[in-house]
Amino acid sequence: MTFASLGLSHALLRAVGELGYEAPTPIQAAAIPVALAGRDLQASAETGSGKTAAFVLPVLQGIEAVARPRRTQALVLVPTRELAAQVGESMREIARFLAEPVKVSILYGGVSINPQMMALRGGADVVVATPGRLLDVVAQNALNLTSVRCLVLDEADRLLEAGFSDELQRVLALLPTARQNLLFSATFPAAVQALADGLLRDPVRVDIAREPEVPARIEEHAIEVDAARRTPLLRHLIEKGAWSRALVFVATRYACDHVADKLCKAGIPAAAFHGDASQGARTRVLADFKAGQLQVLVATDLGARGIDISQLPVVVNYDLPRSATDYVHRIGRTARAGAQGLAVSFIGAQDEAHFRLIEKRQSRRVPRERIEGYEPTETAVPGAATGGVKGKRPSKKDKLRAAGLR
Incomplete structure (x- = not known):
């Protein structure tokens, strides 16, 4: 063709x-x-x-x-x-x-x-x-x-x-x-x-049939770490791995600003990217990241929608995404155009059940790892809410929207 x-x-x-x-x-x-x-x-x-x-x-x-x-x-x-x-x-x-x-x-x-x-x-x-x-x-x-x-x-x-x-x-x-x-x-x-x-x-x-699995050229890592130790671990990985650029996904705008600020104070050029920022600020941050002036972009899912960054070597799930589909979308931002990519997910004690559901939907298992000096000490609380993975059935909100459109 x-x-x-x-x-x-x-x-x-x-x-x-x-x-x-x-x-x-x-x-x-x-x-x-x-x-x-x-x-x-x-x-x-x-x-x-x-x-x-x-x-x-x-x-x-x-x-x-x-x-x-x-x-x-x-x-x-x-x-x-x-x-x-x-x-x-x-x-x-x-x-x-x-x-x-x-x-x-x-x-x-x-x-x-x-x-x-x-x-x-x-x-x-x-x-x-x-x-x-x-x-x-x-x-x-x-x-x-x-x-x-x-x-x-x-x-x-x-x-x-x-x-x-x-x-x-x-x-x-x-x-x-x-x-x-x-x-x-x-x-x-x-x-x-x-x-x-x-x-x-x-x-x-x-x-167009979507890929049933994460492309083989993406190297996945699931690292067990306590929630309070994620930012120090992120800094350690950036420095040890000499990552030229990394896109870090967090769950909230507060976390976006907080993590970016901590990295900047540690001497790592980083910036937050979320919906609360002005359009001018978002445009400048994205341009700086694409130009290599920023080493780390910390973003929410909503803030990162629609952005396309070529030659992005690393994606980090600082917070896990809600669904298995979002997981694939996130890590699929690396390893584009045939390049190799690295995807790292931080797994806390309360995230384990949630990540297992993501793995189940993808019919794959990502081995758990521990980094010396950052070993987790927390354990999951029995019966604690871990958040669910959004499935294929329409939610109540989906049904209401469909009824409104009809």
């Missing part, structure tokens, strides 16, 4: 060649011809599978040159600021190769709305936005959505998890009923499937 066989224009074939795309990924091979044919699409694809190009390429090919002011022909909705910036910049990069210029506007909250509205003067061919900021801009009469011919929902499950259900319905009410809809989601719980059923018209369904 080649990009030339998918029906892309000569300009876009030149773009993928210049940008180093060697061959289409499975999601690109399946989705691009469907989107180019004008069909609605329901696609299940993981982060890192190449799904952004799977909709960016056909969306750009479908843009028609129109006289100024431009009319918005395509709308891409995403759950986070970082993903909006990532998708928008990817679209701009590919659009450079088109004969007719395509204007892409990126809208997200956490920053002043005025520059974004100024950028919309003269219109925009494509808008990439988070739902809340999009509605704010429309309310200011800075954007009209009546000409949208293609709607893309990227990471639809995250959109609903982030509480955008009501805002999403308000956006849909502003769009023409005659349009193409492309829906991408890593998972399809009841709420997302209800959204898809109400949104899509005779869709083509594409399900």
Whole structure:
């Protein structure tokens, strides 16, 4: 399979060649011809599978040159600021190769709305936005959505998890009923499937099978340690392993700030990355980490959504994730593009039962390890709550969302 066989224009074939795309990924091979044919699409694809190009390429090919002011022909909705910036910049990069210029506007909250509205003067061919900021801009009469011919929902499950259900319905009410809809989601719980059923018209369904196990190129370690000794152990591992960069996942914003502060005081360049920080601060921190000016990025799951860091050698589960799927998503941020990666999980006495459930869902066992000088002394309290691993059955919240969408 080649990009030339998918029906892309000569300009876009030149773009993928210049940008180093060697061959289409499975999601690109399946989705691009469907989107180019004008069909609605329901696609299940993981982060890192190449799904952004799977909709960016056909969306750009479908843009028609129109006289100024431009009319918005395509709308891409995403759950986070970082993903909006990532998708928008990817679209701009590919659009450079088109004969007719395509204007892409990126809208997200956490920053002043005025520059974004100024950028919309003269219109925009494509808008990439988070739902809340999009509605704010429309309310200011800075954007009209009546000409949208293609709607893309990227990471639809995250959109609903982030509480955008009501805002999403308000956006849909502003769009023409005659349009193409492309829906991408890593998972399809009841709420997302209800959204898809109400949104899509005779869709083509594409399900790219996810890896049943963690890729073999990721080396996993589960280290037993008391909760109070995790930060000293983390510092020890960073120094002993000479880690050039590490992404550390914690459960709360407080822990995010606390761990980053402790590392900085120990002389390790680190920064927190979570939703409470301003957009400007988050952008600077992420840029510094990608540039190698920061050695450690301490992040919550919500804060880290939508960020893509190439050549990341180490991921640390300082706190365990809620579900087995989140575990795979976390450690899958290392060992990309065929590289080797290291994933370390800290296991306290109260975490053992929880981690066993994660292992059971993955049908794998990670041997426990102990580091000299950091051996655990705590024992689990019988009957103590350890937290559950979210399963495949819809939760009460999922059911309520599905009922609301219906």
